[in-house]
Amino acid sequence: xxxxxxxxxxxxxxxxxxxxxxxxxxxxxxxxxxxxxxxxxxxxxxxxxxxxxxxxxxxxxxxxxxxxxxx
Amino acid sequence: xxxxxxxxxxxxxxxxxxxxxxxxxxxxxxxxxxxxxxxxxxxxxxxxxxxxxxxxxxxxxxxxxxxxxxxxxxxxxxxxxxxxxxxxxxxxxxxxxxxxxxxxxxxxxxxxxxxxxxxxxxxxxxxxxxxxxxxxxxxxxxxxxxxxxxxxxxxxxxxxxxxxxxxxxxxxxxxxxxxxxxxxxxxxxxxxxxxxxxxxxxxxxxxxxxxxxxxxxxxxxxxxxxxxxxxxxxxxxxxxxxxxxxxxxxxxxxxxxxxxxxxxxxxxxxxxxxxxxxxxxxxxxxxxxxxxxxxxxxxxxxxxxxxxxxxxxxxxxxxxxxxxxxxxxxxxxxxxxxxxxxxxxxxxxxxxxxxx
Numbered sequence: 001x002x003x004x005x006x007x008x009x010x011x012x013x014x015x016x017x018x019x020x021x022x023x024x025x026x027x028x029x030x031x032x033x034x035x036x037x038x039x040x041x042x043x044x045x046x047x048x049x050x051x052x053x054x055x056x057x058x059x060x061x062x063x064x065x066x067x068x069x070x071x
Numbered sequence: 072x073x074x075x076x077x078x079x080x081x082x083x084x085x086x087x088x089x090x091x092x093x094x095x096x097x098x099x100x101x102x103x104x105x106x107x108x109x110x111x112x113x114x115x116x117x118x119x120x121x122x123x124x125x126x127x128x129x130x131x132x133x134x135x136x137x138x139x140x141x142x143x144x145x146x147x148x149x150x151x152x153x154x155x156x157x158x159x160x161x162x163x164x165x166x167x168x169x170x171x172x173x174x175x176x177x178x179x180x181x182x183x184x185x186x187x188x189x190x191x192x193x194x195x196x197x198x199x200x201x202x203x204x205x206x207x208x209x210x211x212x213x214x215x216x217x218x219x220x221x222x223x224x225x226x227x228x229x230x231x232x233x234x235x236x237x238x239x240x241x242x243x244x245x246x247x248x249x250x251x252x253x254x255x256x257x258x259x260x261x262x263x264x265x266x267x268x269x270x271x272x273x274x275x276x277x278x279x280x281x282x283x284x285x286x287x288x289x290x291x292x293x294x295x296x297x298x299x300x301x302x303x304x305x306x307x308x309x310x311x312x313x314x315x316x317x318x319x320x321x322x323x324x325x326x327x328x329x330x331x332x333x334x335x336x337x338x339x340x341x342x343x344x345x346x347x348x349x350x351x352x353x354x355x356x357x358x359x360x361x362x363x364x365x366x367x368x369x370x371x372x373x374x375x376x377x378x379x380x381x382x383x384x385x386x387x388x389x390x391x392x393x394x395x396x397x398x399x400x401x402x403x404x405x406x407x408x409x410x411x412x413x414x415x416x417x418x419x420x421x422x423x424x425x426x427x
Contacts, residue, residue, distance in 0.1 A: 030104065031232070031292040031305075032112050038306055039349055042313050051306040055291075 004064055007044070011036045019061035023054075041067055073326055074257035076203040080249035081414055083146060084389070086382040086422040087137040087241040088369060089124045095235050102231040103293045109231070117344025117363065121238040121370025123223040128427050129163045130219035131172045133241035136425050138177055138215075146419045147245060149177060153211040154184040156201050158194035158374050160403070161221045162187060173217070184211065191269065192340045192402025193259075194218055194374025195242075196410045199398075200257060202246035216244040220373045225271055227296035229287065233303055236343050238370020241425075242378035245418075255412040256327040258319055265405035268307045273298035308402070312346060315407050316399060317354045323397065323409045331356055334411070335394040336385065340401055341365035341376035374400065381414070382422045389420040 009017045013028040023029055034051050041047045047070045057063040095118040099109045112118065124133070134157065141147035157170035164172070168187040184205060190197045195218055202214035219241035226234040273284035284298035296302060316339075324331065337360055339347060347363035354361075362384045365376050372379065377398055381389065388394065393415030401407040 030108055032108065032115065035305065035309070035345075036115075038309055039345070042310065043349065043352065048310040048314065049306070050310070 001045075001064065001068065003044075004067075005060065007040055008037070008060060008063070011040065017060050019059070019064065021060050022058060023060070023063065037063070045071060047071060072259050073322075074200060074259065076255040076257065078249050078251070078253060079203045079206055079255060080247060080253060081199075081244055081412075081417065082247050083141075083243075083245040083417050083419040084378050084382055085137050085141060085243045085419060086375070086379045087133045087243070087425050088122045088379070088422060089128065089133070089239055090424040090426055091123055091125050092120050093123055094120055098235065101228050103229065103295070104231055112231070113235075115345050116236065117367040118235045119367035121236070121366070122240060123237075123370070124221050124239045124425075124427060126427050128221065128425070130157070130159045130161050130221055130241065131163050131169050131176065133219050133221075133239075133425055134173050134217045134243070135176050137241055137243045137423065138173070140423055141243065141419070147215075149179055151213045152179060152183060152215050154202070154205045154214040155179070155217065156186055156188060156198050156205075156214065157217040157219065158188045158190050158198040159217075159219045160189055160191050160373065161219070161224070170217070190406065191373045191404065192342070192376075193400035193404065193406040193408040195340070195377040196257060196398055196400050196408035197259070198374070199244070199246065199410060200259070203255065206246065206248055212248060214246045216246060218242045218244075218374045218378060220375055222301065222373060225299070225301045227287065227294070227300045229295040230300065232292070232294050232305055233301055236366050236371045237301075238366075238372045240369065240372035240375040240379055242375050242382075244378060253413060255410060256323055257408070257410040258323050259406075259408045260315070260319065261404050261406045262311075263404070265307065265311060268304045268311070268405055269301070269403035271299070271301050308342075309346060311405055312342070312401050312407075313349060313353060316350055316401055319407055319409050320354055320397065320399065323411050327411050329395075329411065333395060334360070334397050337361040337397045337399070338377055338380050338385070339399045340374075341371055341380060342402065343371065373402070379422070382420050386420045386422070389415050389417050391416070
């Protein structure tokens with residue numbers, strides 16, 4: 001999960017993200033960002049995620065634990 | 072389930088596209104999203120132009136137009152059609168079958184086999200499978216497979232998830248016996264537990280259309296649609312495709328004793344550019360062997376995208392060459408199907424425009 005934060009930052013169109021950041025606080029947070037995260041998780045970590053799970057994870061840290069929990 | 076067919080071939084493919092073209096850029100204001108968000112979506116998903124019918128044009132209109140073109144240009148003799156199969160989920164009526172409506176409009180012979188098959192994005196391989204099976208009959212020598220959809224009527228104007236990718240089209244594929252001893256490998260799989268992942272909830276017998284089912288409701292993503300409209304769980308469909316299709320292709324190639332490099336083209340259903348690129352990455356084939364440009368040019372017309380892909384991207388080549396092609400359809404049902412076959416030296420392989 002070394003590149004996790006930089007990959008998420010790229011999807012959210014910012015230079016960097018903190019683990020405590022809330023997903024909904026980003027301007028670029030929309031259904032397309034959710035789809036991009038589903039694709040990232042599938043291709044990089046081989047973990048399928050649903051849109052609901054991603055929205056429920058609330059923060060960058062929550063999202064990271066969600067993926068780690070399914071690896 | 073693995074399938075195997077002997078001595079069958081495709082002899083012609085014609086795609087019929089409505090001439091009416093809609094641009095994604097012109098529809099952006101319909102959606103409750105910023106212009107920036109929609110432009111980003113356009114770039115990633117490959118939204119551009121798409122073809123949609125107007126003025127009440129239906130599946131049978133597109134099919135009759137295409138068949139008349141073939142009759143008029145001596146590419147198909149109507150008395151030689153022994154079976155007519157229509158694959159559609161946008162039929163003219165519940166009763167009777169739309170294939171019978173087409174049969175009547177064209178004054179085809181009574182001595183033939185005619186049926187509708189209700190399949191969506193898997194509809195091209197499913198229709199061909201049926202044609203191959205019918206050709207086992209002694210009196211059936213030529214089967215016409217029709218794929219036709221006018222699903223643009225069933226996507227909400229305010230649904231950015233489905234509307235910008237939905238197109239209308241029809242295709243006609245002629246299938247005949249092939250004494251050269253060819254072998255076609257195929258697979259069919261399904262998961263009915265995912266039936267609600269892509270569904271039009273109202274309008275059938277379970278939930279007839281009423282004023283209530285026509286009322287637009289907003290979802291949490293900011294899209295509005297009614298129960299009469301198509302609704303797609305995009306994340307479920309994406310995950311299902313990425314999981315099942317690569318396994319299906321590996322299995323198909325193993326059954327046929329072929330390597331990925333042996334295949335000339337992977338002509339897949341066209342859900343959107345994003346999903347196809349991810350699929351090519353996962354299967355491990357270069358993008359130029361798996362075209363992904365149908366949605367940006369014509370839209371996704373469900374089971375019609377594979378023949379559209381064949382006529383648009385390989386039209387000229389398939390008149391003179393013979394190529395080993397892997398076909399794959401996947402979508403509503405849930406359903407995923409594939410065929411591995413030689414296609415080529417066709418009598419016709421082109422696209423015509425339906426005027427309305």
